[in-house]
Amino acid sequence: MTKRFKTDVLVIGGGLSGCTAAINARDHGAQVAIMEKSHTERSGAAGTGNDHFWFYDPEIHEPRGWTIPDMVRDISTDGEYGKTKGGLIDQELLEIVAAGTKEAVDRLESWGVQFRYDEIYPWNLQYDAPEGERRYRIVPQFQSEWDTLNYDGRDIKKRLTEQCLKRGVDIHNRVAGTGLLTHGSKVVGATGVHMRTGEFCVFQAKAVIMATGMDQWRLFKPGSGHWFNSQSPPYITGDGEAMAVRAGAEVFILQAGKTRHHGFQYWRNICRSSPAATTCYPAGRLVNAEREVMIRHPAVREPMRKYRQNVEDSVAEGKTPFYLDWTDAEEDEVEYALWAYGNEGLCWALREIMKDLGIDFRTHMIELELEEPGRTTGGFLAPFIDTDCKTSLEGLFACSPVQFAGEVAAPTYTVLGWRSGEKAAEYVKDQPETVLDEAQVESEMKRVTLPIEAEEGHTWQEVNLELNQVMEEYKKYVAGFNPPGKKDAVNLTGLQNTLEMLQRLKETKMNANDPHELVRCNEVMNLIDVGIMMVKAAFEPDQYRQGIWFLGKMKDGEAVFKTKPIKVKYPPKEAA
Amino acid sequence: MPPVFNQNCIKCFKCVEICPGDVLRETPDGPTVAYPDECWHCGACMMDCPAAAIRLNLPLWMRPVAKQVK
Numbered sequence: 127m128t129k130r131f132k133t134d135v136l137v138i139g140g141g142l143s144g145c146t147a148a149i150n151a152r153d154h155g156a157q158v159a160i161m162e163k164s165h166t167e168r169s170g171a172a173g174t175g176n177d178h179f180w181f182y183d184p185e186i187h188e189p190r191g192w193t194i195p196d197m198v199r200d201i202s203t204d205g206e207y208g209k210t211k212g213g214l215i216d217q218e219l220l221e222i223v224a225a226g227t228k229e230a231v232d233r234l235e236s237w238g239v240q241f242r243y244d245e246i247y248p249w250n251l252q253y254d255a256p257e258g259e260r261r262y263r264i265v266p267q268f269q270s271e272w273d274t275l276n277y278d279g280r281d282i283k284k285r286l287t288e289q290c291l292k293r294g295v296d297i298h299n300r301v302a303g304t305g306l307l308t309h310g311s312k313v314v315g316a317t318g319v320h321m322r323t324g325e326f327c328v329f330q331a332k333a334v335i336m337a338t339g340m341d342q343w344r345l346f347k348p349g350s351g352h353w354f355n356s357q358s359p360p361y362i363t364g365d366g367e368a369m370a371v372r373a374g375a376e377v378f379i380l381q382a383g384k385t386r387h388h389g390f391q392y393w394r395n396i397c398r399s400s401p402a403a404t405t406c407y408p409a410g411r412l413v414n415a416e417r418e419v420m421i422r423h424p425a426v427r428e429p430m431r432k433y434r435q436n437v438e439d440s441v442a443e444g445k446t447p448f449y450l451d452w453t454d455a456e457e458d459e460v461e462y463a464l465w466a467y468g469n470e471g472l473c474w475a476l477r478e479i480m481k482d483l484g485i486d487f488r489t490h491m492i493e494l495e496l497e498e499p500g501r502t503t504g505g506f507l508a509p510f511i512d513t514d515c516k517t518s519l520e521g522l523f524a525c526s527p528v529q530f531a532g533e534v535a536a537p538t539y540t541v542l543g544w545r546s547g548e549k550a551a552e553y554v555k556d557q558p559e560t561v562l563d564e565a566q567v568e569s570e571m572k573r574v575t576l577p578i579e580a581e582e583g584h585t586w587q588e589v590n591l592e593l594n595q596v597m598e599e600y601k602k603y604v605a606g607f608n609p610p611g612k613k614d615a616v617n618l619t620g621l622q623n624t625l626e627m628l629q630r631l632k633e634t635k636m637n638a639n640d641p642h643e644l645v646r647c648n649e650v651m652n653l654i655d656v657g658i659m660m661v662k663a664a665f666e667p668d669q670y671r672q673g674i675w676f677l678g679k680m681k682d683g684e685a686v687f688k689t690k691p692i693k694v695k696y697p698p699k700e701a702a
Numbered sequence: 703m704p705p706v707f708n709q710n711c712i713k714c715f716k717c718v719e720i721c722p723g724d725v726l727r728e729t730p731d732g733p734t735v736a737y738p739d740e741c742w743h744c745g746a747c748m749m750d751c752p753a754a755a756i757r758l759n760l761p762l763w764m765r766p767v768a769k770q771v772k
Contacts (some may be wrong), residue, residue: 168746172720278751300724321724354740355764361723361742394764417771453772474746476766479758485768493767511721518744562753642724642737 127325128571133296134554135547136316136331137301138366141170142536143526143543144337145286146230151335152293159329160294161303161318163645164361167285168506170339171358171398175280177405177469178265179241180273180534181227186264192271195696197224200270201532203698207268211530214672217695219531219542226541229273234540237285240278247462248409249440250276250577267409271486276407276462279536280469301327302645303365304574306334306373306522307562313373313521314560317570319648324578324641326571330562331521332554335546336509336517336524338366339468342389345653346504346601347594349497350395357395361649366527368652370509371659376518376679378529379687380661380670381603382505388436388441389497390448396479398471405470409455409463409487412494414440441496444484445503449491460488502601505660509604510677515546518679521557525548529675577647583637586646593630593650597657599624604664618665625661628654663687704741705748707732710755730739732744 135151137144140162141571152158162169182197198221201208235241242260246252249266251272267274290297300321307315307328315330342364353358371377375624390412392399399405412421412433420436440446452460464487465474480486508527525542533540577583603620632654638644661677662685663669670676673694678687704725705717711732717744718726722744727736735741743764748756 138745164724165720168720168722168744168750170722174744174746174749355744356742359722359742359744360740393766396760396764396766434745449769451771472744474749475758478745478748479760480766482757483765483768484768489772490768490770493769645724 127323128256129325129327130330131159131296131298131327132330133157134331135159135333135335135550136161136329137335137337138316138369139163139170139337139339139526140166140290140297140299141337141339141526141539142172142282142286143172143539143546144335144399145283145290146449146540146543147335147525147547147550148295149293150288150544152290152295152547153549153622155546157296159298159331161301161316161327161329162299163302163321163365165299166290166297166609167284168606169283169359171362172279172282172360174471175469176471176536177276177279177399177466177473178267178536179227179231179275179277179279180267180269180537181231181275182224183228183262183272186262187271187273192220192270192273197269197271197273199696201534202696205270214670214692215530215532216692217529218693219511221695222513222545223534223538223541224532226544227537230537230540230544231697232475234282234285236630237289239282239285240277246370247458249459249462266466276466277467278469280474287465290620298327302648303369304617304648305339305438305570306369307566307570308373308519308563309563311374311413311520312560313519314562316369317567317574317642318576319644321642322643324644325573326575328562329420332525332557332560333521333550335515335545336370336522337526337543338362340508340527342367342504342506342653342656343591344649345593345657346597349391353590355395357392357398363649363653364656365649365652366524367507367509370517370522370524371655371680372640373519373522374680375522376677377507377659379660379676379678380506380668381660381664382604383503384605385497385499385501385503387499388437389501391495391497393476394495397473397476399465399467399473405450405466405473406450406463407466408457409452409459410452410453411451412448413451413491414445416445417449417451418445446496448494448496450494451491452487453489453491463487502543502605504597504601505604507656507660507678510635510675514549516549517540518602521553523553531593564625574648575644577638579642580635583635586636586638586643586650589634589636589647590650590653593628593654593657596624596627596631599627600657600661600664621661621664625658628658628661632658659685704738704743704759704761705756705772708755708757708760712753712755714752716750716752720746720750722746723757
């Protein structure tokens with residue numbers, strides 16, 4: 127069964143970025159469709175909410191002597207958080223995001239998301255507002271300035287869905303993206319498969335915006351040991367990245383690396399908020415087994431290196447485990463933090479679960495599982511965009527995933543989403559009718575539906591487990607290349623073997639019993655393609671590092687790689 | 703079986719409509735967890751249930767480890 131649709135702009139993924147992209151593309155006159163694997167009301171990383179939004183408001187921040195370049199420097203090089211990023215991010219995109227945050231907040235507010243309140247608290251930034259005007263609840267996060275809003279963001283995706291529907295955006299829920307359609311070097315649409323009916327969906331479009339989210343979950347063995355126990359949605363499985371790679375778009379690639387410090391597994395991964403940051407403010411602290419404070423709130427007011435040292439010292443002295451501890455907070459602080467919990471992703475449910483289990487922040491500390499330093503973290507890849515959200519392929523835009531642009535989460539994706547919608551709508555105005563290559567549509571349908579057509583084959587779980595095993599090998603051998611450029615025969619042979627195993631896995635026959643399983647099979651197929659690109663890139667002598675982007679793409683069936691300088695628009699003040 | 707449905711269920715199937723992981727399905731007897739291993743425990747079903755008919759039953763190994771100090 128094939129269904130056909132035609133539109134000007136197709137958005138793949140209806141999360142925060144995809145919905146904002148769709149709304150703005152529609153407001154710029156384009157016909158818009160969204161292809162969404164889940165349901166736009168609750169899908170994506172903000173599906174069950176978001177309680178903090180990093181922003182720049184000239185009326186509040188300018189009088190405090192804080193500028194947008196200060197903000198960019200703070201996140202990318204200078205601040206306690208920025209120093210950990212080491213100039214490895216796209217300052218131009220980050221600046222666009224910072225400058226766009228206030229308007230993004232105003233828009234969300236006009237769509238029914240509450241950001242301003244009659245009452246603010248002593249632990250919020252105190253600022254003057256005209257008589258009778260409600261004020262923002264501004265808190266410090268990991269940045270140097272008070273620049274983060276706590277707000278009622280639990281139902282942000284419902285409000286965005288309403289705005290999409292009001293404008294006549296054509297939302298296709300439960301359709302998982304499977305491939306981009308190209309004509310010559312141009313992207314002219316995409317295909318997907320319906321997770322409940324199994325229908326193969328063909329979208330003809332003059333432009334496509336990739337908004338499938340920043341993750342390739344289930345490519346690597348999860349830290350928790352369970353695929354669906356994760357902080358980020360376990361359903362964000364590199365679909366957009368794989369589609370972009372197969373179509374020949376340039377992607378940014380980060381190889382696996384090793385952690386240098388002890389870390390914490392937050393709440394056994396059932397909570398999206400970190401234990402010491404925003405959502406627990408001002409009630410929470412991170413303490414060791416003797417209840418000595420490791421991180422107090424706000425975490426940023428202490429240099430990160432100091433708290434890291436506190437943690438390392440406690441480990442050396444055997445004062446483990448560590449706990450999230452609100453028990454010394456005042457009642458009004460607890461109530462405020464519980465309000466924030468009710469708005470943050472996964473945390474509303476966590477609050478309910480705590481009630482059922484008889485756990486109360488006022489009386490109980492929550493254990494945080496310690497992770498050893500030297501853990502190998504996974505690699506990552508994402509479409510590389512310019513400041514107009516254009517990828518290297520004509521007709522293909524992206525807003526999430528993209529290269530690293532500061533990772534301030536909700537603000538990054540609402541602003542880049544908004545921008546990609548406008549740019550894609552402008553682009554389609556001059557575009558003639560697109561033509562689909564029917565042979566390509568046919569071969570995509572065969573490739574995508576093969577697991578459900580096949581009489582026998584391996585389950586998606588079997589193939590996914592094997593993929594995790596193989597990627598463990600990749601992590602082991604690529605870590606041997608550290609620092610970049612250093613290679614030895616053992617690692618090279620190991621990596622070559624890994625690549626061959628992945629290529630064999632790509633040919634392995636899979637079997638799906640129903641359309642739901644068919645989508646899971648396609649997710650695994652996508653992850654394999656992402657893994658192959660990552661491993662191929664690992665052989666290159668140069669990699670992503672300070673000052674250098676590392677990019678790759680498929681061209682005539684071969685992977686080709688190049689490097690590009692990371693533009694430094696705002697050099698660190700200390701160096702200037 | 704991560705989400706647990708109680709007798710308050712009015713069979714509106716909102717939970718089935720919005721489940722981010724597509725793990726729920728409609729049956730004549732009400733919603734069921736068709737793919738329990740794939741539940742993210744995000745709580746969207748519980749949040750959107752108009753009849754307060756859903757609680758989340760976390761597997762033992764996912765439950766918060768808490769220490770009472772007061």
